[in-house]
Amino acid sequence: MQSFRIAYRNVLRQVKRALLLGGAIAFGFFIFTLLNGFTGGLLDSVSKNFADLSGGHIYISGTEVSNLGSEISVIRDTQTAESALAALVDQVLSYNTRSSARASLIAGSKQETLQLEGVNLSQETDFIDSLHFSQGSAEEFLKNPIGILVPEKFLAKLGIEVGESIVVKTTTINGQQNVGDVIVVGSLKSQDLFAPGASAFGYAHIEYLNKLLDMSSSQYQTLNIYLKDLATIDLATTEVLGALAQSATVKPREEQTFGPPSPAQLGFGGLSSVAENERWKGTKFEVTNLNDNLQGIDALVGVINYTGLVIFLIIIVIIMVGIMNSYRMVMLERTAEIGTMRAMGVQKAGIRNIFIWEALIVSFSGTLLGLGLALITMAGISLFNFGIDSSFSLFLNQGQMQFKLSFLRIMGNILLICVMSLAAAYVPARAAARLQPAEALRAV
Amino acid sequence: MKTQAITLGRHKTMKTYFFALCLSILAVLSPNFAVAQASENYEEILVNIDKNTLFTGDLSATATLEQRDPNEGDDVSRVQMFRRDSNNTFLMLFEKPETKLGQGYLNIDDGLWFYDPESRQFSYTSISESFGGTDARNSDFEASSLALDYDVASATEGTLGKFEVWILELEASNSEVTYPYRKLWVTKEPNLILKSEDYSLTKRLLRTSYFPNYAKAGESFIASESLFVDALVENKSTKFSLENISTATIPDNVFTKAYVERVNR
Structure with missing residues (x-):
């Protein structure tokens, strides 16, 4: 403890040097922690937003082949689809069924296209909370069987008000043109996905949308499952696929293609034709999950994290060089002092420990300062609400930037900085310890 | 007994x-x-329409599309059209407007492809998709298959302008045709469509098409002027006209992706 006390006193004796070294460490740690927090929060926000948009974490979809050989997107065998839920025992938080269509909303001479999701709000109670109404309410939507919710911007584009009746045109699951009347019962603050021109989402009752799609009210296109624990998502997906494979045709995971949906999936154009030798009977099920959709985001987060790590390592190397040079100078400055201490009986290890403690105090204080600054900055940024209609709203949680830090990761980073600082200080510390007392005393 | x-x-x-x-x-x-x-007799009219508009040879022409769209604004497109109905293939290459220059729709054995000269890539598209965002649909440029796709639900005699016509109400015989219900005004001799009303599955009028002029190409007839009027979006319509119609044999290599890429170099 004697070495620690002397080291602490030495740090206080040379505050300017300690501040410069500690400040450099604090800056590096601040940047890296901020990046870690940003990417952790970004992944969480995107996962939540995607889950809200898609209606779940795991998605069971189905296709069948028509008499004319076209691929039709529908689950008529709902019993088999729902029986797969039993495979997840008590992992399921909730589930819901959805249909969707690319639809044109027409009012007079104005026309706008959106992705219309057929939802059952009595099944999706959590979904209601994620909607941001600018006009109207979930209750009004629930009351009106032909009511739809549209993005706020659509009201102006179509020149209509909430409560007005408009025409919706879409294509049935069989590729036929169909038209219906709907009433706009609410407008939503829209989330612009990634870029201008990306899909806007509107919501209708699944029973009504099914009618437009030429499906019965009990059928649907996807069965979406919310899990209690997202960590088990890939295992749960495999279990569901395995359960479906026991009684129906399934598309193996390795045959699934991920990425942007095809025009047919989005409802553009008509149907895909299935080659005669590849046709199947009944419903062919496909099971995908949130991770499949987030592959691109995962890669982005990975790139940001690696970039952060590289920056962090460069800063550490610069700091190590700084520490090594600083303590070499310290050794030269304190040669007489070291000689005196050695003459008074301080052992080599004692001299070395003083240098090592000094480096440790400076680096540890620097990391704490950097961590503190990062936390304050995160808290400050979190207070800003960028609005859910901003162009990067998909990365935000209710319009606010979310940060998420892992305690273990922070501890690991602090440990890394301290160990690297010790390694850098060790060489001058050992050199100081090896100074001969008689030689050192000549410097007095 | x-x-x-x-x-x-x-x-x-x-x-x-x-x-x-x-x-x-x-x-x-x-x-x-x-x-x-x-109905049995009127089915014959559908067969005649298909026959009268069916080409066994090749057809090339310059097609002009004039679109009136209150949302997107008015637009004029010109395409070079190559059609071979004997094996149901066609190629359409945009010449106008500048923004679409080089874009192409190629319908060959493995489906309908859209070529984008900017990315120099083909993407798979669908026969039900609207043509170039207009009221015309890609299926409008395919060989007519009314007899195969529709049954006659009712038929009456009437006049359309100075023409004596059959007015046929059709119902799709399969669930995959773009328009489940249609109403046709068909000239009596020869059987050609003068006007068509296309309805949705809920029997709402989607568009009205007019075919006032036909050109004789070999033994067949081709609508040299068509007008598609959107019934849902007010003041939206597309006029389609053909010029330089030729029935000369088109080289096989025209109906290939390589040709589309070559003409874009």
Whole structure:
């Protein structure tokens, strides 16, 4: 403890040097922690937003082949689809069924296209909370069987008000043109996905949308499952696929293609034709999950994290060089002092420990300062609400930037900085310890 | 006993014949029977329309699309069209406007492809998709298959302008045709469509098409002028006209992706 006390006193004796070294460490740690927090929060926000948009974490979809050989997107065998839920025992938080269509909303001479999701709000109670109404309410939507919710911007584009009746045109699951009347019962603050021109989402009752799609009210296109624990998502997906494979045709995971949906999936154009030798009977099920959709985001987060790590390592190397040079100078400055201490009986290890403690105090204080600054900055940024209609709203949680830090990761980073600082200080510390007392005393 | 039995049997047989005859007469007189009989004849009109507009050879022409769209603004497109109905292939290359120059729709064995000269890539598209965002649909440029896709639900005689026409109400015979219900105004001799109303599955009018002019190409007829009027979006319409119609044989390599790429170099 004697070495620690002397080291602490030495740090206080040379505050300017300690501040410069500690400040450099604090800056590096601040940047890296901020990046870690940003990417952790970004992944969480995107996962939540995607889950809200898609209606779940795991998605069971189905296709069948028509008499004319076209691929039709529908689950008529709902019993088999729902029986797969039993495979997840008590992992399921909730589930819901959805249909969707690319639809044109027409009012007079104005026309706008959106992705219309057929939802059952009595099944999706959590979904209601994620909607941001600018006009109207979930209750009004629930009351009106032909009511739809549209993005706020659509009201102006179509020149209509909430409560007005408009025409919706879409294509049935069989590729036929169909038209219906709907009433706009609410407008939503829209989330612009990634870029201008990306899909806007509107919501209708699944029973009504099914009618437009030429499906019965009990059928649907996807069965979406919310899990209690997202960590088990890939295992749960495999279990569901395995359960479906026991009684129906399934598309193996390795045959699934991920990425942007095809025009047919989005409802553009008509149907895909299935080659005669590849046709199947009944419903062919496909099971995908949130991770499949987030592959691109995962890669982005990975790139940001690696970039952060590289920056962090460069800063550490610069700091190590700084520490090594600083303590070499310290050794030269304190040669007489070291000689005196050695003459008074301080052992080599004692001299070395003083240098090592000094480096440790400076680096540890620097990391704490950097961590503190990062936390304050995160808290400050979190207070800003960028609005859910901003162009990067998909990365935000209710319009606010979310940060998420892992305690273990922070501890690991602090440990890394301290160990690297010790390694850098060790060489001058050992050199100081090896100074001969008689030689050192000549410097007095 | 035996004779009586035979007599009774004959009597019963006679009664059965009489009953059957009455039923037949009633059936012939009933409206349903009349429609069924009539439909059979009107199906022939659909066959004639398909036949009259079917090419066994090749057809090339310059097509002009004039679009009136209150949302997107007015637009004029010109495409070079190559059509081979014998194997259901076609190629359309945009010449106008500048923004679409080089874009192409190529319908070959493995489907309908859209070529984007900017990315120099083909992407798979669908036959039901609207053509270039207009009221015309890609299926409008395919060989007519009315007899295959539709049944005649009702038929009446009438006039359209100075023409004596059959007015046919059609119902799709399969669930995958773009328009489940159609109403056609067909000239009597030869059988050609002058006007068409296309309806949705909920029987709402989606568009009205007019074909005022036909050109003779070999033994067949081709609509040299068509007008598609959107019934849902007010003031939206597309006019389609053909010029420089030729029935000369088109080289096979025209209906290839390589050709589309080559003309874009």
